[in-house]
Amino acid sequence: MSHVFPRHTKVQPPVAVAGEGCYLIDSTGKRYFDGSGGAAVSCLGHGDPEIIAAVQEQAGKLAFAHTGFFTSEPAEALADKLAALAPGNLDRVYLVSGGSEATEAAIKLARQYHVERGETQRRHVIARKQSYHGNTLGALAAGGNAWRREQFAPLLVDFSHISPCYEYVLRRDDESACDYGQRAAQELEDEILRLGEDSVIAFMAEPVVGATSGAVPAVEGYFERIREICDRYGVLLILDEVMCGMGRTGHLFACNHDGVVPDILCIAKGLGAGYQPIGAMLCTAEIYSTIENGSGFFQHGHTYLGHPVAAAAGLAVLTAIEERNLVGRVRAKGDALDAALREAFGQHPNVGDIRGRGLFRGIELVSDRETKTPFDPSHRLAATIKKAAFAEGLVCYPMSGTRDGRVGDHILLAPPFIIEDAQIDEVVGKLTRAIAQSLPKGST
Ligand code: PLP
Secondary structure, three states: OOOOOOOOOOOOOOOEEEEEEOEEEEOOOOEEEEOOHHHHOOOOOEOOHHHHHHHHHHHHHOOOOOOOOOOOHHHHHHHHHHHHHOOOOOOEEEEEOOHHHHHHHHHHHHHHHHHHOOOOOOOEEEEEEOOOOOOOHHHHHHOEOHHHHHHHOOOOOOOEEEOOOOHHHHOOOOOOHHHHHHHHHHHHHHHHHHHOOOOEEEEEEOOEEOOOOOOEEOOOOHHHHHHHHHHHHOOEEEEEOOOOOOOOOOOOOOHHHHOOOOOEEEEOHHHOEOOEOOEEEEEOHHHHHHHHHOOOOOOOOOOOOOOHHHHHHHHHHHHHHHHOOHHHHHHHHHHHHHHHHHHHHOOOOOEEEEEEEOOEEEEEEOOEOOOOEOOOHHHOHHHHHHHHHHHHOEEOEEEEEEEOOEEEEEEEEOOOOOOOHHHHHHHHHHHHHHHHHHOOOOOO
C-alpha cells in the first residue's frame, strides 16, 4: 500500500521515473508525450542540462537563507531580470513558491496598498466566473470555478464574479467581436457601481484563461477597456499569468499581447519549468513606494520566499528562454500546432472551437456544433478523453468547466517549447484516437 495521499484516492497512478525532452517515462518503461507540460509547467521539457547544472550549483553553494535576515544572489539577479523584462513599471518582484502563493500575495498586497492610503472602505475584489486562481482559501475564493468552490462554500472571503470574456459561448450573433468585448468589460463597471464606486480593491483575471476553459484569450479591446475602468475607480488590476505567462502565448508576458500593464502581475509554473517550485508577484513602483513610505512592511511572508535554489532555477529558465529565442519558437510552433489541430478537427462535428495563442491551445467539445450545445455531464467526456489519451501515451489536460451554468468539455494543450513538427503530429494523432474512443456512441 502506498502512503502517499494521492490526488484521486481511487486511482493508483503509474510511477514516473524519468523525463527526457518532451517525454515522461514510467517505471514500466512506458513513454508519455507531455502534451500539457504537466499543467503548463514544463516549458523547457525534461532533463535540460543547463537548468539542472544551475540548480546543482546553487544547492552546493547556498541552499537556503531566510529572507527575514538575508537576500541572496540568485533572488536579486532573478528579480532584476524579471523587472527589466516586465512591461511598464512592474519593477518590484516578490518571489514565492508557486501560483497560489503569488495570487494570495497579490490579493493581500492590493488590500494593504489601499489601507496604507487610508482607503479602508475598499473591501471587495472582483474576479470572473470560469476562472482559476489557485487552491488556497483566498485564491479559491477569487476563482469562479464552481466545482472547485462548492465543497468549501461559504468561503471565508467572498469575491464577486463577472462574466468571462468568452467569445465562443457568450458573443451574440448580432454583435462584432469588438462590441462583445466592450459589453463584457462593461460588466466590471456595472459591478463596481453596484458594490459602491470607492469600495473595490482590485479586479483579477487571467489574460488567457487556462484550466477552467481551455486557452480562451480575450477579444481585442477588452483588456484596454478593463484597464480604463480600473483607473477610473482606483481599482487595482491584477493579472494572473501563472499558466499563460513566461512565453507560453508567444509573448514573454501574455498581457503584452493585449497592450495593457497591470498593477500586479502573477507568474509561476513556467518560471521554474518544473525544475524548482517558484512563482512571483510583480508590482508597480507606485504600490511598492506606498508600502515603503507607509508601514514599511508588507504584512505577508512564507518560509521559502526567495528560495535561492528555486531562484537560480528561475534565472536559468529565463536566460534559456531569452538566449534560445524560445518565445519566437513558441509563435512558430504554436502556429504549426494550430494548423494541425484545424486540419484534424476543423470539420469535426463535435469540435466547436479551436483557440488559443502560441503553445497554449484549446479545443471545446460540443454535442452539436450548430447550437454549441455541450455534452451532458453524465458522459464525463473530458475525464474519459484524459484517460484514453493517457493510455495512448499522451498527457493532456481535458477538463469540464461550467459555462453559463452548463457544463462544457475542453482540452488544453501546453507542450514544451522544444516540441518538433513530427511531435506535433504525434500529439494530434494520439488526441484524435483518444477523442474518437471517448465520444458517446452515436454522437458523430
Ligand atoms: N492561477 C492560475 C491561472 C493557475 O492556472 C493556477 C494553477 O493551475 C494557479 C493560479 C495556482 O497555481 P499553483 O497550483 O502553483 O498553486
